[in-house]
Amino acid sequence: MEVVIKLLFDILAFSSIMVLVVLGLAVIASMMGIFNLGHGEFVLMGAYVVFVFKQLGLPIWIGMTVAPFAVAALGAAIEVTFIRRLYEAPITAMLSTFAIGLTIREIVRVLIHGQYYAIEEPVTTPIALFGVDVSAWRAIIILLTVMLMTGCFLFLTRTSFGLQIRGALENPSLARGCGVSTSRIYAFTFAFGAALAGLAGALMVPLFSLSADLGVHFLVQAFLSVMLGGVGTFEGPILGSAVVGAMVPGFQWLREIPLFGFTIGDVVQPIVAEVLVFIVALVIVKFRPSGLLTKGRI
Amino acid sequence: MADVTAARGITRRRFLAGSTALAAAGWVSGSSGGWMLEPAWAADSGPIKFGIATDMTGPIAPAGIPTWQVMQLAAKKINDAGGVAGRPIKLFLVDTASDEKVAVGNVTQLIEQSRADVVMGGITSSMRAAIKNPIVNRGKTLYMYPQLYEGQECTPYLFCTGPTPAQQCAKLIPYLISNGHKRFALPGGNFLWPQLLIKYASNLIETRGGEVVLKEFYPLDQLEYSATVAKIKSEKVDCVFNMIIPPGLQAFSKQLYESGFQKNGGVVTCVFFDENSATYLPDRELQGIYSCLDYYKSVEDPVGAQLQKEFREMFPSAQYQFTAGTGATGAYRAMKFYQAAVLKTGGDLRREAVAAAMDGIEITEAPGGGAKMIAGTRHCAMNMYVAAAENKSYKILDKAEMVDPEECRTK
Numbered sequence: 253m254e255v256v257i258k259l260l261f262d263i264l265a266f267s268s269i270m271v272l273v274v275l276g277l278a279v280i281a282s283m284m285g286i287f288n289l290g291h292g293e294f295v296l297m298g299a300y301v302v303f304v305f306k307q308l309g310l311p312i313w314i315g316m317t318v319a320p321f322a323v324a325a326l327g328a329a330i331e332v333t334f335i336r337r338l339y340e341a342p343i344t345a346m347l348s349t350f351a352i353g354l355t356i357r358e359i360v361r362v363l364i365h366g367q368y369y370a371i372e373e374p375v376t377t378p379i380a381l382f383g384v385d386v387s388a389w390r391a392i393i394i395l396l397t398v399m400l401m402t403g404c405f406l407f408l409t410r411t412s413f414g415l416q417i418r419g420a421l422e423n424p425s426l427a428r429g430c431g432v433s434t435s436r437i438y439a440f441t442f443a444f445g446a447a448l449a450g451l452a453g454a455l456m457v458p459l460f461s462l463s464a465d466l467g468v469h470f471l472v473q474a475f476l477s478v479m480l481g482g483v484g485t486f487e488g489p490i491l492g493s494a495v496v497g498a499m500v501p502g503f504q505w506l507r508e509i510p511l512f513g514f515t516i517g518d519v520v521q522p523i524v525a526e527v528l529v530f531i532v533a534l535v536i537v538k539f540r541p542s543g544l545l546t547k548g549r550i
Numbered sequence: 551m552a553d554v555t556a557a558r559g560i561t562r563r564r565f566l567a568g569s570t571a572l573a574a575a576g577w578v579s580g581s582s583g584g585w586m587l588e589p590a591w592a593a594d595s596g597p598i599k600f601g602i603a604t605d606m607t608g609p610i611a612p613a614g615i616p617t618w619q620v621m622q623l624a625a626k627k628i629n630d631a632g633g634v635a636g637r638p639i640k641l642f643l644v645d646t647a648s649d650e651k652v653a654v655g656n657v658t659q660l661i662e663q664s665r666a667d668v669v670m671g672g673i674t675s676s677m678r679a680a681i682k683n684p685i686v687n688r689g690k691t692l693y694m695y696p697q698l699y700e701g702q703e704c705t706p707y708l709f710c711t712g713p714t715p716a717q718q719c720a721k722l723i724p725y726l727i728s729n730g731h732k733r734f735a736l737p738g739g740n741f742l743w744p745q746l747l748i749k750y751a752s753n754l755i756e757t758r759g760g761e762v763v764l765k766e767f768y769p770l771d772q773l774e775y776s777a778t779v780a781k782i783k784s785e786k787v788d789c790v791f792n793m794i795i796p797p798g799l800q801a802f803s804k805q806l807y808e809s810g811f812q813k814n815g816g817v818v819t820c821v822f823f824d825e826n827s828a829t830y831l832p833d834r835e836l837q838g839i840y841s842c843l844d845y846y847k848s849v850e851d852p853v854g855a856q857l858q859k860e861f862r863e864m865f866p867s868a869q870y871q872f873t874a875g876t877g878a879t880g881a882y883r884a885m886k887f888y889q890a891a892v893l894k895t896g897g898d899l900r901r902e903a904v905a906a907a908m909d910g911i912e913i914t915e916a917p918g919g920g921a922k923m924i925a926g927t928r929h930c931a932m933n934m935y936v937a938a939a940e941n942k943s944y945k946i947l948d949k950a951e952m953v954d955p956e957e958c959r960t961k
Binding site: 259328365371386458461466504508522523 | 643771774775780781797829830832835869
């Protein structure tokens with residue numbers, strides 16, 4: 253029983269981290285049609301803001317609160333200076349986000365002298381879940397992810413500003429005709445996606461430590477999630493990231509389960525489990541080329 | 551040490567930052583694209599040209615930069631004391647840029663244009679493998695590799711001055727077993743250095759009466775280890791011999807700690823941990839981790855203490871520490887071995903003469919104690935220290951004198 257709870261908790265925790273990372277990417281990709289290859293660096297910037305607060309001797313949680321706003325400001329600045337000019341050329345926009353990401357990553361590398369820095373979680377005491385001790389911080393991440401996911405969904409579907417966003421992105425001319433400032437909406441949406449990435453980075457940095465390549469490690473899996481879930485909907489990439497996030501620890505756990513007196517892990521190395529995530533995702537996409545969800549609410 | 555990280559070229563930003571730092575330190579740009587540090591005095595027969603090919607930029611720079619700084623300190627000390635056989639040491643630096651392709655071109659320039667008499671450098675094993683050919687075979691030059699590594703490098707004219715698996719395990723594993731730790735888990739990154747070190751360690755564990763219950767290799771950027779940690783717990787492992795490197799290291803350490811492994815009496819060992827590891831693991835996870843290296847700042851060693859003092863004076867704003875895990879101690883030994891060999895040849899710098907003189911030579915002054923090049927092996931015996939992390943420092947628990955590297959015996 254203890255193992256099952258631990259297994260479920262670990263899968264849920266890693267899924268939540270993936271969802272957090274993909275949430276911002278999904279908003280920008282699905283709402284704006286921009287594949288932001290610099291998304292990993294927005295995640296990195298969120299983590300870096302927390303590091304700066306730690307270096308200044310301020311509480312970590314203040315850094316975590318400030319991070320999404322700081323990264324949103326950065327996102328807005330990038331949208332106004334670069335992305336805005338490239339909506340008509342999505343490939344160029346994608347390449348420019350790659351260049352922006354690379355620039356941010358290398359600047360952070362110089363700032364942190366290419367080293368790794370540990371950042372302690374604001375809450376370190378484990379909590380008991382059905383009698384099993386689990387990490388309090390991972391539990392908080394799970395809760396926050398659920399809240400954020402719901403919040404984003406409600407914001408985009410139930411508020412008038414959410415309606416303006418969807419309208420501006422679906423039919424910009426009509427939206428402008430109705431008096432909606434589409435350029436303002438675009439900047440806001442991009443900044444909102446960046447803020448979500450910043451928050452993801454700030455929340456997960458205690459689990460992985462800060463390094464210049466922090467965002468890169470998640471970017472490939474994040475894009476895999478978007479591909480698996482389906483582009484064009486808000487829910488698709490979220491579902492995709494939850495599936496990818498569950499597969500990563502899930503396959504490692506599968507190796508440990510005895511089957512007819514034989515453990516797969518004895519013959520299959522962990523590296524195979526990592527590759528298996530990509531194979532399964534590709535097989536799913538083979539049968540569902542548009543991803544798991546082609547029609548969403550948003 | 552075969553750290554494998556995505557290779558990168560030199561960006562303009564890095565180049566400018568690096569160039570400014572070098573110029574400020576008195577280095578002048580050479581026609582070959584590298585940098586030179588002139589000695590304060592000259593000799594009729596010219597200086598000894600000591601080439602340094604290390605990672606000044608890129609992900610491995612935190613190890614390359616202190617190695618380069620220690621070489622400057624070593625050269626300054628030798629030159630201030632009158633040089634080697636009446637000749638000063640002139641340093642030539644090229645950046646290997648954590649990128650093997652860039653490195654091969656730069657090292658070739660170091661050999662062909664700067665005409666280095668000896669080259670010291672390379673941090674990762676992939677870098678050593680890439681630059682040894684242009685240095686030793688095509689360049690017909692002596693090569694000294696300073697970093698702790700997986701062993702089995704038996705190329706003629708290539709001298710290794712860092713610890714080998716035998717040196718890092720010979721004292722540590724019996725120490726752990728004698729302290730009641732019998733069931734071992736050996737997780738590692740999936741590349742050559744952890745694989746060979748873990749192979750050596752598991753053989754030694756079994757010979758000494760311990761039991762290896764888990765031996766697995768993971769992708770370098772794997773960030774999820776819950777299944778491994780669960781197995782460590784269910785198999786009642788009492789010692790984790792960890793060879794997972796960053797960035798996976800931090801995720802693994804956290805999950806292991808959160809599982810209550812240390813709280814329930816388990817111990818962790820990471821043989822490459824030095825004083826720098828305090829930055830990348832939180833105190834509570836670092837506390838008590840065992841390591842085994844050729845030098846720690848807490849070693850009672852007047853030579854090491856003096857070197858640390860001089861290092862701080864020479865580089866008051868150094869970003870990286872002078873520690874054993876970076877290759878810096880091996881670099882200092884390399885310079886001292888070369889000095890001793892040239893003294894023995896009476897100033898003859900031909901590589902055959904120097905290599906022959908280096909065979910079996912002994913040095914007395916190096917961080918952590920003296921060292922002896924074992925005849926016919928091109929590896930050196932050195933003192934090794936078993937230590938445990940304690941409040942961002944290392945408490946020395948045991949010492950083994952002149953531990954044999956156990957390499958290249960048949961060659």
